[in-house]
Amino acid sequence: MKAGKSKIVDRNFFVRDAHLVAYDLLGKVLVHENQNRRVSGMIVELEVYSGPEDAASHSYKNLGSTRTDVQFHVGGFAYVYTIYGVYHCFNVVVNKPHKPEAVFIRALEPLEGIEIMQKKRKTENTANLCSGPGKLCMALDINKTHNGADLCNGTLYLEHYKSFSKDEVQNSPRINIDYAGEAKDYLWRYYIKNNRFVSKTPRKAP
Numbered sequence: 571m572k573a574g575k576s577k578i579v580d581r582n583f584f585v586r587d588a589h590l591v592a593y594d595l596l597g598k599v600l601v602h603e604n605q606n607r608r609v610s611g612m613i614v615e616l617e618v619y620s621g622p623e624d625a626a627s628h629s630y631k632n633l634g635s636t637r638t639d640v641q642f643h644v645g646g647f648a649y650v651y652t653i654y655g656v657y658h659c660f661n662v663v664v665n666k667p668h669k670p671e672a673v674f675i676r677a678l679e680p681l682e683g684i685e686i687m688q689k690k691r692k693t694e695n696t697a698n699l700c701s702g703p704g705k706l707c708m709a710l711d712i713n714k715t716h717n718g719a720d721l722c723n724g725t726l727y728l729e730h731y732k733s734f735s736k737d738e739v740q741n742s743p744r745i746n747i748d749y750a751g752e753a754k755d756y757l758w759r760y761y762i763k764n765n766r767f768v769s770k771t772p773r774k775a776p
Contacts, residue, residue, distance in 0.1 A: 597731055
């Protein structure tokens with residue numbers, strides 16, 4: 571691992587194929603500035619959703635809606651939606667306009683504002699603060715108001731931090747997409763090996 575300069579990730583980073591962006595997002599830091607306090611965590615686990623050809627994607631077959639409209643914009647915006655009527659999920663929109671791809675952030679390693687996270691999550695267990703998509707949104711206070719937020723210009727953004735070699739990254743099938751036919755077995759979940767903040771033990775591909 572190599573630590574890099576702390577720097578906000580610019581638009582060009584996001585305007586690429588989802589798999590390329592996903593690999594490079596591991597080790598980036600997701601930051602939310604809220605009431606003059608920085609809360610942040612390093613991305614350690616994510617999943618790729620590759621647009622119209624991906625049966626697990628919200629933009630499958632180019633079926634746009636008010637909910638998914640931001641996915642059809644240029645990369646570098648937030649796509650936030652709600653599951654089970656309670657939990658929020660944070661995605662990074664990537665690629666060019668009308669190429670609706672997204673990277674779903676599944677887990678963070680907490681870095682800054684840990685006391686704030688503990689209050690939000692009502693737990694002092696650091697390993698459990700951001701080890702899941704709903705958990706990290708709660709810990710960083712990310713919600714539906716951030717849907718469509720510009721990650722290159724605002725209080726919710728990403729910073730360069732660390733990079734990982736291919737040997738340090740593992741992939742597996744994505745989680746909770748049994749409805750997606752053969753797409754459920756695509757090895758499009760990427761995570762940092764042996765990182766204790768990763769959300770779940772991976773399911774093996776058939």
